[in-house]
Each structure stands twice: as C-alpha cells, then as structure tokens.
Amino acid sequence: MIKYAFKRLLQSLLTLFIVVSFVFLLMRLLPIEGYFGDRFQKMSPGEVEAGLQKMGLLDPWYAQLGKFYAGLAKGDLGVSFIYRRDVAVTKIIAPRIPYSMGFGLTAVAIAMISGLAMGVGMAKNKGLFPDKLGTLYIVFVHAVPLAVYLLFVQLYGSSLLGLPILFDKHRPVSWILPGISMSLNGIAFYAMWMRRYMVDELNKDYIKLARAKGLPNGAIMVKHVMRNAYVPLAQYLPAAILATIGGSIYIESLYSIPGMGGLLVDVIQRQDNSMVQALVLIFSSVGIIGLFLGDLLMALFDPRIKLVKSEGAR
Amino acid sequence: MKAPDQAATLAADAALFEFADYDAGEGERGGYSNYSYWKSTTKMFLAKKTSLFFLVLLGALLFFTFVQPFVPGQRSPTTIFQDPATGMQFRNVTPGAQFWFGTNSIGQDLWSRIWSGTRTSLLIGLTVGLAEMLIGIAFGAVWGYVRRLDRVMTEIYNVLDNIPTTVLLMLLAYIMRPSFKTMVFAMCAVGWLGLARFVRNQIVIIRDREYNLASRCLGTPARRIVLRNILPYLVSVIMLQTALSIPGTIGWEVFLTYIGLGLPVQIPSLGNLVNEGRMIMMSPELRYQLIFPTVITSLITISFYVLGNSFSDASDPRNHV
Numbered sequence: 001m002i003k004y005a006f007k008r009l010l011q012s013l014l015t016l017f018i019v020v021s022f023v024f025l026l027m028r029l030l031p032i033e034g035y036f037g038d039r040f041q042k043m044s045p046g047e048v049e050a051g052l053q054k055m056g057l058l059d060p061w062y063a064q065l066g067k068f069y070a071g072l073a074k075g076d077l078g079v080s081f082i083y084r085r086d087v088a089v090t091k092i093i094a095p096r097i098p099y100s101m102g103f104g105l106t107a108v109a110i111a112m113i114s115g116l117a118m119g120v121g122m123a124k125n126k127g128l129f130p131d132k133l134g135t136l137y138i139v140f141v142h143a144v145p146l147a148v149y150l151l152f153v154q155l156y157g158s159s160l161l162g163l164p165i166l167f168d169k170h171r172p173v174s175w176i177l178p179g180i181s182m183s184l185n186g187i188a189f190y191a192m193w194m195r196r197y198m199v200d201e202l203n204k205d206y207i208k209l210a211r212a213k214g215l216p217n218g219a220i221m222v223k224h225v226m227r228n229a230y231v232p233l234a235q236y237l238p239a240a241i242l243a244t245i246g247g248s249i250y251i252e253s254l255y256s257i258p259g260m261g262g263l264l265v266d267v268i269q270r271q272d273n274s275m276v277q278a279l280v281l282i283f284s285s286v287g288i289i290g291l292f293l294g295d296l297l298m299a300l301f302d303p304r305i306k307l308v309k310s311e312g313a314r
Numbered sequence: 315m316k317a318p319d320q321a322a323t324l325a326a327d328a329a330l331f332e333f334a335d336y337d338a339g340e341g342e343r344g345g346y347s348n349y350s351y352w353k354s355t356t357k358m359f360l361a362k363k364t365s366l367f368f369l370v371l372l373g374a375l376l377f378f379t380f381v382q383p384f385v386p387g388q389r390s391p392t393t394i395f396q397d398p399a400t401g402m403q404f405r406n407v408t409p410g411a412q413f414w415f416g417t418n419s420i421g422q423d424l425w426s427r428i429w430s431g432t433r434t435s436l437l438i439g440l441t442v443g444l445a446e447m448l449i450g451i452a453f454g455a456v457w458g459y460v461r462r463l464d465r466v467m468t469e470i471y472n473v474l475d476n477i478p479t480t481v482l483l484m485l486l487a488y489i490m491r492p493s494f495k496t497m498v499f500a501m502c503a504v505g506w507l508g509l510a511r512f513v514r515n516q517i518v519i520i521r522d523r524e525y526n527l528a529s530r531c532l533g534t535p536a537r538r539i540v541l542r543n544i545l546p547y548l549v550s551v552i553m554l555q556t557a558l559s560i561p562g563t564i565g566w567e568v569f570l571t572y573i574g575l576g577l578p579v580q581i582p583s584l585g586n587l588v589n590e591g592r593m594i595m596m597s598p599e600l601r602y603q604l605i606f607p608t609v610i611t612s613l614i615t616i617s618f619y620v621l622g623n624s625f626s627d628a629s630d631p632r633n634h635v
Contacts (some may be wrong), residue, residue, distance in 0.1 A: 015472055015473065015476055016476075018469075018473050019473055019476050019477055022473055022477075022493075023477060023481075023485070026485060026489070027485075029489045030488065030489055031488075031489070031491065075591060106521055116591065139616070139619060139620065140616075142619060143561055143562075143612070143615045143616040143618075143619035143620070144612045144616065145564065145565035145568045145569070145612075145615060146565060146569065147569055147572050147588060148568065148608045148611055148612060149566070151592060151595070151604070151608070152587075152608070155601075155604075159598075162476060167385055246566045249480065249569075249573065250569075250572070253572075253573075264484075264573075265574070268488055268573060268574060268575065269573070269574045274487065276485075280481050280484075280485060283478055283480075283481050284476065284477045284478060284481060287476060287477070287478050288389075288476050291476070312579045
C-alpha cells in the first residue's frame with residue numbers, strides 16, 4: 001500500500017511539473033498589452049520593449065521558467081500588473097478562498113446527500129415514475145447549457161421566491177440561491193452514477209444469494225448494494241472538495257461573490273497576465289492533487305484495488 | 315497401391331459428374347437471413363416515439379436555420395432599424411406584427427438575429443464535432459495499435475487531460491484573441507481527448523482477439539485491420555460522442571462569450587444573444603430578449619443529446635434482432 005502510494009505520488013508530482021511548465025510556457029504567448037493595461041495605447045515600441053525587458057520577459061524561456069520555480073519555492077507568485085497594480089498575487093487571492101470554499105463545500109455536501117438519495121430512489125423504482133422524473137432532470141441538466149439554466153434559477157428564484165439577487169455577506173438569505181445553483185450539477189452527477197452502479201450491482205449473483213438466504217431487502221440494499229455502488233463514486237470526492245478552492249466561474253460572477261472563480265473572469269476581462277497565470281496554475285495543480293488523492297482513497301476504500309493496480313495498469 | 319485403381323474408377327465414372335458453373339446468387343444463399351446493419355439500426359431508432367419527435371424537431375430547426383436567409387421578406391440581422399416617421403431607432407420593440415420577436419436595445423431585428431446566431435453556433439458545433447471525431451479516432455487508433463508509441467502518447471494525454479478543460483479553453487481563447495477560428499481551434503484542442511482515450515482502450519481490448527489474429531496471419535495490413543475490423547465495432551460510441559459534442563460546443567460557446575472571450579459582438583451567435591439578453595434581464599418587460607435565444611439554445615442542445623443517446627442504443631448490434 002505504502003509502496004503504491006509513494007509510486008503514485010512521484011508520478012503525480014512529475015505530471016504536475018510537466019503540466020505547470022507547459023502552462024507556463026503557453027503563457028509566454030499571452031498578448032503583450034496584458035502586461036501594461038491602459039498605458040499600452042500611449043507607449044512607443046521602444047518603451048514597450050524596455051518594459052518587457054524590465055519584467056524579464058525577453059529572457060530566454062528556460063531562464064524565465066527557472067526564475068518562476070525559484071519564486072514558487074518561496075511561495076511567491078509574482079505581482080499583479082493591472083488588477084491591483086504591484087500588489088502580490090498571493091495577497092489578492094488569500095481573502096477570496098474562504099468564500100469559494102464555503103460555497104463549494106456546502107454545494108458538495110448538498111449534491112452528495114441529495115444526489116445519492118435520488119440515485120438510490122431511482123434504482124429502487126427502476127422504470128417507474130420516480131425513475132422517469134429523475135432521468136428527465138438529469139437529461140435537462142446535461143443538455144441545457146449551464147449558463148442558461150443558472151441564469152433562470154437566478155431570475156425566477158429572485159422574483160418568485162423574493163430572495164436577494166446578489167450576494168451580500170451580512171445577509172444569510174442571499175446565500176441560498178448561489179448555494180443551490182452550485183449543487184444542481186452535482187446532484188445530477190451523483191444521482192446518475194449511483195443509479196447506474198446500483199442497477200449493475202443488483203443484477204449480480206451475490207445479491208441473488210443474499211435474497212435466497214432470506215436477507216431482508218433493506219439489509220441487502222444498505223449492506224451490499226449501496227456500499228459497493230458508492231466505491232467508484234468516492235474517487236471523485238477529494239477532487240470535488242479541492243476544486244472548491246477554484247470556486248464556480250459562473251455562479252460567483254452571476255451573484256457577484258468575491259471568490260476565486262469570479263476573479264478569474266475579472267482578470268481575463270482586464271487582461272492582467274500575471275494574475276491569469278497564477279490562477280491557471282493554481283487551478284491545474286488543484287486538479288492533479290485531487291486526482292491523486294482520489295486514487296489513494298480508492299485503494300483505501302476497496303481492498304480489491306491494490307492487487308489490480310500493482311502493474312500500473314490503466 | 316490404390317492410386318491406379320482410383321484413377322480407373324474416376325475415369326470410368328466421368329460421365330456421372332459434370333462441372334457446375336459458379337453462381338454468385340447461390341453462394342449468398344447460405345448466409346444469415348437478409349439482415350442489414352443500417353436497416354436494423356434505422357428501424358430500432360425510429361421505433362421510439364421520443365426519438366422520432368426530436369428527429370423531426372431538429373430536422374425542422376436545422377432546415378429552417380439554413381433556409382431562413384433565402385425566405386423572402388427577411389431582415390438583415392445586423393442592420394439597425396429606424397422609424398421612418400421620427401428617425402428614431404426601433405429600440406426594445408416588444409414582439410408584434412412588425413418585428414416577430416421584437417428588437418434589441420439598439421434596434422436590430424431579433425427574429426433574424428436568432429436564426430443567424432443559430433447558424434453561426436451550429437456551424438461551430440458541426441465543425442468542431444467533425445474535427446474532434448477525426449482527431450480522436452486517428453490519435454486513438456495509432457495510440458492503441460502501435461505499441462511502441464503507447465508510452466509517449468499516454469504522457470501527452472495525461473498532460474492535456476490534467477489541465478482543467480475550462481482553464482485550457484480560456485487560455486487558448488485568451489492567447490489567440492476572439493474570432494471564429496480561435497473558437498473552433500480551442501474547442502477542438504480540448505474536445506478530442508475523451509474519444510481518443512475510448513478508441514484506444516477498445517482497440518487494446520480487441521486488437522488481439524482471434525479474428526484479428528487470423529486476419530493478421532493472412533497478411534492483412536494494419537491499416538485495413540483498424541479500418542475494417544475494429545472501427546465498425548465502435549460506430550455506436552463514436553456517433554454518440556460526436557452527437558454530444560455538438561450541444562457541448564454550443565454550451566462552451568455560451569460560456570466563453572459570458573466571460574468575455576466569445577465571438578466579436580458584431581457576429582450574432584447564440585452565445586452573444588444570450589449574453590445580450592442577460593444584460594437587460596432585470597426589467598421584466600424586456601425578458602423576451604433573453605427567453606427567445608435560450609429557448610432555441612435549449613431545444614437544439616436537448617434534441618442532440620436525446621438523439622445521440624437513442625441512436626447509440628439503436629446502432630448497437632447487440633440490441634438488434
């Protein structure tokens with residue numbers, strides 16, 4: 001187990017390194033006006049070059065990459081160019097993470113609980129009305145673009161239920177709509193997979209045996225079916241929890257929540273390259289770490305995994 | 315020594331035997347009924363009422379979208395209309411006889427804008443869907459079939475797959491500046507991964523099945539094995555992925571537009587229309603400007619989603635007969 005974890009950790013670090021370097025090099029292609037903001041219009045080509053030189057952007061790419069990693073080791077992600085000039089990126093980001101994580105974790109909890117309950121309900125009533133209703137919801141969430149239905153939740157949630165349309169940290173009522181909108185997608189995800197895994201499990205021989213030996217239906221469901229069906233879903237949990245750091249791009253900007261996702265949209269619109277770079281790097285690393293923890297959790301959860309994974313098979 | 319004997323018998327009975335001519339029709343007779351893959355697929359597909367309904371709906375929508383500019387009496391989607399009496403622009407005219415879907419905040423005809431926007435978005439969707447299919451199949455086939463390249467290609471896949479789709483998409487759109495080409499390129503760059511991985515896994519599984527082994531022993535070139543023996547096996551999933559990538563692409567287009575990396579505002583597209591509608595959604599009497607584009611967007615995406623799923627069920631030969 002420890003050997004597997006260690007191997008997987010090294011592999012993840014390598015992938016992380018390659019991804020971060022790749023994204024960093026991709027960033028060298030960002031539009032150059034993004035380093036100057038409004039001043040760019042009035043600058044002569046000479047001034048632009050001098051400015052880029054000063055920022056070290058004309059150095060060869062490996063020198064820039066080395067400098068970036070040296071800064072990263074000290075926890076320094078550079079300074080913002082436009083968004084808040086010359087303020088360290090880390091200082092801008094730090095106060096925003098709690099908002100994103102707060103909403104994110106609530107949404108994960110809501111999605112998990114109601115999604116799993118919905119999936120179980122659908123699997124139990126397969127082919128009947130609750131199953132059909134649930135399928136309708138899942139198709140709707142998958143097929144209609146996120147931007148569209150979130151907009152309608154905001155629009156009609158606020159006008160019909162009288163809830164505030166924008167986020168206000170001193171009014172807890174205004175937290176309801178963003179919290180719910182954020183979990184809609186997750187509910188569909190968990191319900192769909194829980195239903196499918198449970199239906200698969202229910203057709204297996206050991207369930208027939210359990211029935212034959214007279215185990216009550218409830219006990220079969222709880223002890224056998226749900227436990228086995230949940231294992232593949234547990235894999236996504238760490239990634240989902242970590243991803244809350246990034247927040248939701250749509251919801252945060254719709255409700256103007258001062259979180260990370262809204263920040264990304266802001267800095268892209270204002271073309272602040274160093275901020276875009278820092279955020280993109282954070283988002284990608286969070287994703288990779290999440291996958292790593294998910295695999296690890298799977299190995300802990302399910303004793304069968306260890307034997308299979310030893311060859312690094314995918 | 316029996317041989318001379320036999321020869322003698324054969325010679326003696328030669329009159330009893332005669333050569334038959336080759337008859338192609340007779341050769342076919344022994345085969346399995348008159349099963350046709352595509353016929354069964356079509357039959358299965360049309361048997362369900364929902365899929366028939368969405369097929370007709372989507373067909374009508376697509377047909378009208380591409381025919382609309384040739385229908386007489388249509389307005390240009392980008393002209394700003396003015397009231398001839400007052401010289402004022404027709405701003406925010408509610409839906410009525412003159413403007414069927416009303417006008418937007420600067421006096422453009424919403425009806426023709428919606429069809430023009432649908433055209434743009436569908437064009438992006440179809441281009442991206444097709445390109446993703448080709449790239450995904452080609453990459454996946456090479457990845458699965460050529461063992462020496464497996465490691466390298468797996469690494470390439472891992473790196474691209476580990477960058478969140480949203481981030482990669484935004485980054486590409488940001489670097490290349492908004493335009494139709496950027497949009498198509500960025501979405502192709504992120505969209506083919508899933509299909510490539512699926513094709514690869516399937517090829518690894520069926521590459522060494524007996525029938526392929528036999529085929530290889532008979533000297534069939536690798537290209538033919540992949541194209542003729544393996545890919546037909548994957549048709550249903552490939553079709554499903556392609557059908558789903560079209561609504562996916564439209565969704566991403568709306569998303570990119572929303573965060574300010576979409577097509578330039580001069581080009582009507584579903585993303586731009588939804589976004590324009592979003593800005594004025596606070597006043598209830600103007601909400602038609604948001605509702606019309608979103609209804610069309612939803613109809614198209616739901617149709618593709620449902621049709622893709624039912625087609626993939628129907629095209630799976632295990633569900634036939």
